[in-house]
Amino acid sequence: MRIVSVFRYGNNLAIRRCPNFDGGSILRDASLILRPVKPSWRTFLLEEKADADFMAERQNVMDEQ
Template sequence: MRTVSIFKNGNNRAIRLPRDLDFEGVSELEIIREGDSIILRPVRPTWGSFAQLEKADADFMAEREDVVSDEGRFEL
């Protein structure tokens, strides 16, 4: 088991996360306490945040190839 030191950073307590425990490509962590444990999880986009993303241009994919051909289809 590895240990890290806790230090003061202004009015907060902080730790340094060792490089090999880094969350690659993540700039924000969720932190929760469960009993005497503190759990860090990467904050990832949710479906709720999907609606807040920038919308595609009106002509996005306006001209595109058919993905499914009519070959083998029959009229009803």
């Protein structure tokens, strides 16, 4: 885990931007913690699509009733 300094910028608190940190959420629980943002559906749609035969030979995991 990387530790960074928090500084005052006008009436706001700020940190220096890290080049490999695209965004995050802030949690305050006795100390200030920055976490990466959870992936969204928008980023999911940018992922590579599965092959046409993906899971074509999958086992039936549910009993038919």
